Amino acid sequence: MTTYNKPFLTFEEQVNLLEKRGVIISDRAEALSFLSKVSYYKFGGYTLFFEAKGTSSQRSSIYPHNTEFKEIIALYEFDRELRNLMWEALSKIEIAVKTNITHILTSVKSASQGAFVLYDTSLFSNKDKQDVILDKIWKAVFKNKAEKYIDHYCKKYCEKSCINRTAQKSNNDPKDCSEKIPLWMASEVMTFGNISVLFKYLNTDTRNDISKPLGIDGYYYTSWLHTCSVVRNICAHHGRLFNRNNMVFPKKLDKPWHVVKSNTFFAILCCVKEMMRFHKIDSAEWKQKIENLIKTANFRDKNISMGLFDGWEQTALWKR
16 A cells, blocks of 8 residues: 655645646746635646546646646636536526425325325335435434524424433434424425435335426436436535546436437536426526536637537537
8 A cells, every 4th residue: 555645835836846747837926826725636636637648547747738827727717617507507406306306295195194204114115215314314404403493393393302402412313313304394404415315215106206297217317316416516515527527427318318428527417407407497598608608618628528519509408
């Protein structure tokens, strides 16, 4: 095992290292200012795109072809704007997904349980998976116990709620809570990832009852939800979207998808757009923003690195 021994570098030393490796820095003050606000480690994720190819196991850390610092910044800023637009769409998708799942489960699938539908074991593929979901929900509720609606509910309706306890922290374990909480309340504090797992753990009939009215089979909708939750988390934590090649890809590709290469950002972009279509979220303005952003991007080989091609914005998949 190799020992990690990379030294700490000041901002000046970081700039010197970039210059030593071949990056052209025409405005040193600008470079120092940028690196003082954006860590060198985060910035390094964008420099990878400009590096010369190394061996299969090592980076070259050499920047040929007159790579300029401002060109790498342009890619960083493009990714930031792209992330913001994806967040804009995924925020709407997340709310629509939670609303739809909550509505179908409480009004159709288990009318006798109503608000407490998640305690109906028959809706899940097995009892163990139901327990996993209930544990995740109570952890989310406990984490958000300061929310007024949760505080009010627990004080008024929960006789033995862990949230009302004032004992030592070790006794405030969500697993100890024997109370029930309404799905429509729980969904407000559940993460997109929680919702994705909830849907995955429902039985086949229940998943289809939720997804088929949207126009997609429950088996495939499971992977679409997972894809969106992964991308949403990348956006929330300011991760790099551009040129990622390890992102999940939604299953079920009908004919219009045949123009898309798997494991590309364009595939993920179309997934988000299609989720907006499934949930009847108007995407016209959002798509125009995406098109304008990509059209005006000024870094090299953007089509190849994103899985784009001439006329991608005119394809049946993107336009529907």
